[in-house]
Amino acid sequence: MLAFQAGQEEAFRTLVQRNQAKVYGMIFRVIGDHAQVEDLTQEVFLRIFRTAGRYQPLAKFSTWLYRIAANVALNAIRAKRKIKLAGLELPDEEDGSSWHRDVPDRRVASPQTGMDAAELRGKLAEAIAGLPENQRIAFTLNQYEHMSYQEIADILDCSTMAIKSLLSRARSNLRDALVRYLGREFAGKMPNP
Amino acid sequence: MSEHGLTRQSDLDELSAWLDGELDPPSAERVARLVCSDPDWQATCEQFRAVSACMELLPPVGPARDLTDGIVRTARRRRRIGRAAGVLVPLAAAAGLAVAVMLAWPSRPAGPEAPAGVQAKIETILEDVPRQDRPIVRNLSFFQNYREVVDYQQVRQIVDAETVSALADMEAEESL
Numbered sequence: 442m443l444a445f446q447a448g449q450e451e452a453f454r455t456l457v458q459r460n461q462a463k464v465y466g467m468i469f470r471v472i473g474d475h476a477q478v479e480d481l482t483q484e485v486f487l488r489i490f491r492t493a494g495r496y497q498p499l500a501k502f503s504t505w506l507y508r509i510a511a512n513v514a515l516n517a518i519r520a521k522r523k524i525k526l527a528g529l530e531l532p533d534e535e536d537g538s539s540w541h542r543d544v545p546d547r548r549v550a551s552p553q554t555g556m557d558a559a560e561l562r563g564k565l566a567e568a569i570a571g572l573p574e575n576q577r578i579a580f581t582l583n584q585y586e587h588m589s590y591q592e593i594a595d596i597l598d599c600s601t602m603a604i605k606s607l608l609s610r611a612r613s614n615l616r617d618a619l620v621r622y623l624g625r626e627f628a629g630k631m632p633n634p
Numbered sequence: 635m636s637e638h639g640l641t642r643q644s645d646l647d648e649l650s651a652w653l654d655g656e657l658d659p660p661s662a663e664r665v666a667r668l669v670c671s672d673p674d675w676q677a678t679c680e681q682f683r684a685v686s687a688c689m690e691l692l693p694p695v696g697p698a699r700d701l702t703d704g705i706v707r708t709a710r711r712r713r714r715i716g717r718a719a720g721v722l723v724p725l726a727a728a729a730g731l732a733v734a735v736m737l738a739w740p741s742r743p744a745g746p747e748a749p750a751g752v753q754a755k756i757e758t759i760l761e762d763v764p765r766q767d768r769p770i771v772r773n774l775s776f777f778q779n780y781r782e783v784v785d786y787q788q789v790r791q792i793v794d795a796e797t798v799s800a801l802a803d804m805e806a807e808e809s810l
Contacts, residue, residue, distance in 0.1 A: 457705050462696040469695045479697060483705050490709040558691075565692055583654065584689050590656045601656075609643070609650035615685045 442493070442502050453493075457486050463586070464510050470581040471514040473570055481517055485510045500595060507586070507596045511578050518574050561623075568618035576611035583608055638677035649675065653682055 444452035464485050469478045488509050569577060575597065582588045582596065590601040590608075597604070640646050651657050652665040668675040 453709070454702060454706050457702045458700075461701050461705075465697045465701075466695045470692075475698070479701065482697065482701060483708060486705045487709050487712065490713075562692055565688055569689070584686065585694075590651070590654065605647050605651050605656065606643070608654065609647040612650055612682045612685050613646060615689070616681045619685065619688060 442489075443498065453486075453490060456489070460506060461486070464506065467507065467510055467581055467586060468514050470569065470585060471574070471577050472517055473566065477517065481513050484513050488513070501592075504592060504595045507582065507588075508598070511582075511596055514578065515574055564619070564622040568615050568622065571618055572611055572614055576607050576614065579604055579607040580611040580615070638673040639681070640674050640678040645675070646678065649678055650682060653679070653686075 442452070442456060461482060465478060465482045468481050468485075469475070472478050472481065485506070489506070569580065572580065579593055579597065582593045583590075588596075590604045593604045594601045640649065648657065648661065648665055649669070652662055652669075655662075657665060665675070669679045670676075
């Protein structure tokens, strides 16, 4: 990043090559639509290209990168919500989101649930998609990017106490969703409501 | 089926943070003891662990193709457009302002077509007028009624090149 800031344009190419997968992965877990995620991933790096002059190495580059990615993802969610409220959204596909359809089948079926892997992945993805946006982002960064509370707080520009609460609520919500979707398979570990 | 489980948000927050290794040592020790000894803490701990285990079943996700070339190309193109806009936008703004002023000019009735005699006079004048000034003569109705033809030189003195260009653009659009 510093090399790019100093005018070495090839450094930008390297920066994109090294980071596109993690940015894509993070945004996909939050948004869930491959076509849109590709555009949003591009938008993240275009913003970096445009605002490189403002970057200050006061924190890890990944914090800045994920902050831009989180903002881009949040803006996309809110824009989609406005379209939905305006009644302009197209009807959902019958088989729901593209989450599980486009994900390669690399896992065997869970021996605990007995349902096939694709169906289970679909339910898990639905559960994440059902979280409020800030919980979704915080959970994604914690669960899949293995970030600390402080790192997530820096990205979302809030306190670690707020992150603590976001994550605990996300876990509770996911637990409740999984009980609804998976029923007895998951309820074996659940208390009665 | 167990009826145990935490209900207080503060307890849920503490347990969740303990599972993430984010508690200070004294708090971590306290929660660890509770998880071992209290059925509510135990049950919720198992639930939260099960949530994480389930979520790990989602495979890693990445782009289907390398996006680098497209991103670099788009970034450079937008920078070129941005630089060009830095020059063109002020020019376009000036032309737009000139057109707006002319449209707001107290309108004279364009009315019926100019009387044949006057029209003929305009066409004669046009033959002698430099090409770049012809839009002024053709649009003298902005400045003057058709009933008399004003010496366009007087108008030329107060109308700058951008306005003439804007007039020509308007004519071009109208002819489409």
